[in-house]
Amino acid sequence: MMTPPFFVGPGLDRADPLRARPEAIARLASDPRAKALAWADGAPALDEAGRLRWGPAGGDEPLFLGFDADRSPCFSALPQGQVETTGSARFQLLGQLGDTEAPLFAAALSLANWHRRHGFCSVCGDRTAPNRGGWSRACATCSAEHYPRVDPVVIMLAEHEGRLLLGRQPQYPEGRYSALAGFVEPGESLEGAVARELKEEAGIDVTGVTYLASQPWPFPSSLMIGAFARAEHDELTIDRSELDDARWFTRADVAASLAGEEGAAFLPPPRFAIARSLLDWWLAAA
Amino acid sequence: MMTPPFFVGPGLDRADPLRARPEAIARLASDPRAKALAWADGAPALDEAGRLRWGPAGGDEPLFLGFDADRSPCFSALPQGQVETTGSARFQLLGQLGDTEAPLFAAALSLANWHRRHGFCSVCGDRTAPNRGGWSRACATCSAEHYPRVDPVVIMLAEHEGRLLLGRQPQYPEGRYSALAGFVEPGESLEGAVARELKEEAGIDVTGVTYLASQPWPFPSSLMIGAFARAEHDELTIDRSELDDARWFTRADVAASLAGEEGAAFLPPPRFAIARSLLDWWLAAA
Numbered sequence: 001m002m003t004p005p006f007f008v009g010p011g012l013d014r015a016d017p018l019r020a021r022p023e024a025i026a027r028l029a030s031d032p033r034a035k036a037l038a039w040a041d042g043a044p045a046l047d048e049a050g051r052l053r054w055g056p057a058g059g060d061e062p063l064f065l066g067f068d069a070d071r072s073p074c075f076s077a078l079p080q081g082q083v084e085t086t087g088s089a090r091f092q093l094l095g096q097l098g099d100t101e102a103p104l105f106a107a108a109l110s111l112a113n114w115h116r117r118h119g120f121c122s123v124c125g126d127r128t129a130p131n132r133g134g135w136s137r138a139c140a141t142c143s144a145e146h147y148p149r150v151d152p153v154v155i156m157l158a159e160h161e162g163r164l165l166l167g168r169q170p171q172y173p174e175g176r177y178s179a180l181a182g183f184v185e186p187g188e189s190l191e192g193a194v195a196r197e198l199k200e201e202a203g204i205d206v207t208g209v210t211y212l213a214s215q216p217w218p219f220p221s222s223l224m225i226g227a228f229a230r231a232e233h234d235e236l237t238i239d240r241s242e243l244d245d246a247r248w249f250t251r252a253d254v255a256a257s258l259a260g261e262e263g264a265a266f267l268p269p270p271r272f273a274i275a276r277s278l279l280d281w282w283l284a285a286a
Numbered sequence: 287m288m289t290p291p292f293f294v295g296p297g298l299d300r301a302d303p304l305r306a307r308p309e310a311i312a313r314l315a316s317d318p319r320a321k322a323l324a325w326a327d328g329a330p331a332l333d334e335a336g337r338l339r340w341g342p343a344g345g346d347e348p349l350f351l352g353f354d355a356d357r358s359p360c361f362s363a364l365p366q367g368q369v370e371t372t373g374s375a376r377f378q379l380l381g382q383l384g385d386t387e388a389p390l391f392a393a394a395l396s397l398a399n400w401h402r403r404h405g406f407c408s409v410c411g412d413r414t415a416p417n418r419g420g421w422s423r424a425c426a427t428c429s430a431e432h433y434p435r436v437d438p439v440v441i442m443l444a445e446h447e448g449r450l451l452l453g454r455q456p457q458y459p460e461g462r463y464s465a466l467a468g469f470v471e472p473g474e475s476l477e478g479a480v481a482r483e484l485k486e487e488a489g490i491d492v493t494g495v496t497y498l499a500s501q502p503w504p505f506p507s508s509l510m511i512g513a514f515a516r517a518e519h520d521e522l523t524i525d526r527s528e529l530d531d532a533r534w535f536t537r538a539d540v541a542a543s544l545a546g547e548e549g550a551a552f553l554p555p556p557r558f559a560i561a562r563s564l565l566d567w568w569l570a571a572a
Contacts, residue, residue: 120409
């Protein structure tokens with residue numbers, strides 16, 4: 001059994017049925033407990049304790065996120081600016097974020113990211129406007145309604161005779177290795193995407209594919225789907241356009257790396273990445 | 287262990303690395319074995335044996351689907367017309383489609399569906415053009431690249447003390463009951479989406495959620511993710527805006543329904559729906 005990855009948990013009642021009732025949302029916006037999310041550098045702003053920062057709701061925030069654990073109605077303006085989706089700024093942000101607020105952070109950021117890149121109708125090219133409390137955008141010209149993207153990504157550990165395949169992407173910090181990953185394509189099953197990505201990136205054929213856990217990843221709008229696969233052989237053919245490197249690591253390698261031992265074989269993925277949860281699971285599994 | 291649902295299987299080598307090489311795709315288009323998918327009523331056309339119909343590739347089809355089982359390069363024009371995404375036309379089509387060609391059918395239809403609704407750039411509103419063998423669209427005005435949508439949907443069986451919760455949507459044929467389902471939202475895990483949908487649609491609280499199987503569903507671009515959940519109680523509060531009805535069924539009810547017995551409690555979902563695979567699994571599980 002896996003422990004839930006970062007970003008997964010309670011803390012946000014999305015109150016979906018209210019979204020179809022703009023008058024109810026307007027009433028909630030004038031509730032004295034209504035609050036509006038603060039943003040900084042394109043992402044939800046955090047205080048020094050890693051908690052989300054809020055201000056009073058002004059009544060004109062187009063995003064109705066739902067109710068938080070205290071049953072306060074949570075709103076947001078459409079933020080300006082882009083959050084960096086790779087590299088150190090993102091990692092610094094997530095290093096500060098507390099576990100309990102991570103689910104609300106993920107929902108707000110993912111939704112905002114989608115609005116930022118969907119101001120126009122993909123069907124007719126005209127401008128769209130937020131609808132349904134900000135959980136869709138509507139085109140008045142062609143009547144199309146557009147819903148936020150959630151992009152499924154498979155991320156997987158492949159094992160061969162007790163050793164684990166990990167790779168490093170060019171943008172990783174020095175020494176880091178992590179689980180291989182890739183977007184699920186139209187017409188593919190999750191299991192098919194796992195097999196295809198392992199074959200493409202590392203030349204590996206797999207037999208069984210097992211689901212392990214999932215995690216929303218709001219950079220910008222992914223749903224990470226963690227899996228485990230049995231490799232049929234250990235001969236690697238690495239796609240150097242995708243990966244700097246890929247290697248097999250022993251259980252002792254992984255244990256030392258997760259423990260942060262000096263001289264360990266690799267630098268593991270950070271605690272907020274599902275890849276880290278997958279490695280923890282693999283090490284704990286007998 | 288589940289048997290793979292319909293639409294899942296080999297039969298299409300997507301040849302992803304070729305997509306970045308337009309000159310290689312152009313060479314394949316003039317290969318004597320290259321073939322172009324025929325379309326009818328907005329969907330891939332089928333012959334009387336339920337196989338995909340193909341014609342010679344003309345060299346100007348913008349979609350490069352990949353290689354089929356015979357290593358023939360498979361292309362497609364952008365089809366005209368919409369396939370009906372609910373109701374009898376779709377079911378008639380799928381009733382004719384053979385298992386082995388279903389994966390290619392799903393990939394082609396899902397990709398085409400996306401192109402049909404994404405002729406314009408969501409970032410700037412200008413026209414976009416197919417790119418990367420039709421697996422993306424590029425905007426020359428703002429340089430945005432857009433990738434096909436794959437919309438994850440959770441579809442789940444909930445069990446309470448040996449009985450199974452199934453519901454019926456308004457558009458179902460008379461007597462049909464099936465697994466409850468709903469789109470995964472931004473910021474949600476699969477497990478969170480399963481729990482939310484069961485609570486919203488049927489008022490059910492769940493404890494454990496287990497992944498079972500996945501299936502691409504090209505009407506228009508879903509990825510169905512099948513799950514099993516343990517319900518904490520059996521008291522139903524049905525959302526009548528979503529469901530006509532929801533009920534608990536015994537193992538005997540499900541067995542008789544799947545066997546097509548006269549007077550069975552409900553009409554089961556068709557063989558090509560993952561819901562049917564989930565019911566088969568549940569009945570076979572001890």
